Amino acid sequence: MNRSEIESRLKDLLAVALGNKPQLQGVTSDSHLVNDLGLNSVGVLYLVIAIEEYFDIRFDDVGFGDFTTVGDVVDYVESKLQ
Amino acid sequence: MKWKLIDPVYGDMIRVKSGSIWHYGIYVSDEQVVQFGLAPRQRARVSDAQVVVCQSTMDEFCDGSFVEVAVPEKRDKKRTPPAQTVQNALDRLGEGGYNIVHNNCEHFAYQCYLGQKYCSQTDDIRKQFAFLSEVKVYYAAVPSTPFALDLPTALRNEEIASCQNADVKRDKYFVWKLLLRAIGSNYGKDATFVKQPTGKWTCNLCSFSLSHGDGVVAVSVSKADTGVDVERVALPSNVKVMERVFSQKEVTDYHQLQTDEQKALYFTQKWTQKESTFKMLNQSSFLASKPSEYTQHVVSKAIDVNGTSYVVSVACNPLQRVSFCKIDL
Numbered sequence: 001m002n003r004s005e006i007e008s009r010l011k012d013l014l015a016v017a018l019g020n021k022p023q024l025q026g027v028t029s030d031s032h033l034v035n036d037l038g039l040n041s042v043g044v045l046y047l048v049i050a051i052e053e054y055f056d057i058r059f060d061d062v063g064f065g066d067f068t069t070v071g072d073v074v075d076y077v078e079s080k081l082q
Numbered sequence: 083m084k085w086k087l088i089d090p091v092y093g094d095m096i097r098v099k100s101g102s103i104w105h106y107g108i109y110v111s112d113e114q115v116v117q118f119g120l121a122p123r124q125r126a127r128v129s130d131a132q133v134v135v136c137q138s139t140m141d142e143f144c145d146g147s148f149v150e151v152a153v154p155e156k157r158d159k160k161r162t163p164p165a166q167t168v169q170n171a172l173d174r175l176g177e178g179g180y181n182i183v184h185n186n187c188e189h190f191a192y193q194c195y196l197g198q199k200y201c202s203q204t205d206d207i208r209k210q211f212a213f214l215s216e217v218k219v220y221y222a223a224v225p226s227t228p229f230a231l232d233l234p235t236a237l238r239n240e241e242i243a244s245c246q247n248a249d250v251k252r253d254k255y256f257v258w259k260l261l262l263r264a265i266g267s268n269y270g271k272d273a274t275f276v277k278q279p280t281g282k283w284t285c286n287l288c289s290f291s292l293s294h295g296d297g298v299v300a301v302s303v304s305k306a307d308t309g310v311d312v313e314r315v316a317l318p319s320n321v322k323v324m325e326r327v328f329s330q331k332e333v334t335d336y337h338q339l340q341t342d343e344q345k346a347l348y349f350t351q352k353w354t355q356k357e358s359t360f361k362m363l364n365q366s367s368f369l370a371s372k373p374s375e376y377t378q379h380v381v382s383k384a385i386d387v388n389g390t391s392y393v394v395s396v397a398c399n400p401l402q403r404v405s406f407c408k409i410d411l
Contacts, residue, residue: 005381009379009381009401012379012401013401016211016400016401040101041101041103041182042101042102042103044182045103045182045183045203045204045207046207048182048183049183049204049207049208049211050211052183052208053208053211054211054401054403056403058184059181059183059184060181060184063129063130063131063180063181063182065129065130065131066129066130066131
């Protein structure tokens with residue numbers, strides 16, 4: 001799966017995990033997880049588990065607080081899939 | 083595990099609602115509760131690396147909310163004795179390694195109290211995402227060997243027999259053979275097929291979609307709605323048709339590509355994505371649409387079959403994992 005596919009799936013997962021909220025319109029890799037998407041700790045919990053289930057990976061060596069933007073998460077997923 | 087609104091005693095596992103999630107700790111006294119980080123709403127946003135096992139007063143722990151106390155049920159693992167529970171918690175003061183999914187306050191409390199890590203909250207959420215099951219896409223080259231209309235579904239044999247074009251007849255036969263393989267290996271051998279009044283075939287075991295042409299066949303099978311399309315990578319035979327079907331942005335992106343190879347791949351990807359989507363949506367015929375008019379999930383893959391490049395796209399709803407598998411018929 002290439003980077004653009006991962007980003008596309010991540011946007012889908014954001015909608016699944018957080019619901020189709022207005023702030024999810026126009027999400028880009030530069031979108032800030034907290035400032036732009038309004039992710040709180042519960043949202044993080046849902047999103048991480050959704051990503052783990054979809055990509056069959058584990059966020060076991062990193063804290064979600066280490067990610068700032070959607071692109072950071074894409075980078076991490078991409079590295080895990082390699 | 084039951085949770086009761088009772089006064090905790092030394093060595094109890096306790097929890098308090100913090101926003102929409104529970105925060106867990108080990109009760110030592112009203113002056114001392116050991117926990118993995120403060121409750122989420124009490125702490126400013128800090129990175130996981132800064133969260134450590136810490137202690138607070140009971141008032142700080144509950145923050146004005148009711149505290150519930152764990153009461154093991156018969157089926158639960160035997161709890162650790164209170165003194166050992168407290169010791170387990172105190173031994174870990176200052177410990178880091180917090181991870182909201184894999185090593186959080188609930189994992190910590192259960193490990194002190196029962197001797198094993200557990201988190202009901204993440205388990206519950208994970209179950210909610212169980213729908214992220216898999217849509218499987220199988221594709222194969224169409225064999226050139228002779229074949230007889232021996233499919234177990236008589237109506238399908240009749241349908242194929244009525245085709246005038248020999249290539250189409252061959253494609254329809256082998257795509258069904260591929261379908262039987264796909265369903266048999268994923269959902270068992272008891273498949274029965276019905277042709278609906280709309281002309282669409284349905285199966286009692288799963289949803290499926292078929293695509294064939296130019297020497298290749300593809301099927302997708304899933305418990306949820308799915309549509310598949312496979313096409314040989316090629317430039318559009320009529321650019322005006324493409325411009326009518328594609329969005330302005332897609333047309334612009336297409337014309338900005340440098341080489342014919344890039345254009346052919348882009349065009350074929352977009353086309354198969356649209357067609358697979360409309361097949362999934364049970365359209366009786368392909369009705370191409372601007373991308374803004376659909377919001378389904380589509381995954382594409384460039385494949386090589388007998389030295390020829392194709393793109394296979396699969397649409398699914400709801401979102402599912404997608405796997406592709408090439409097999410020999």
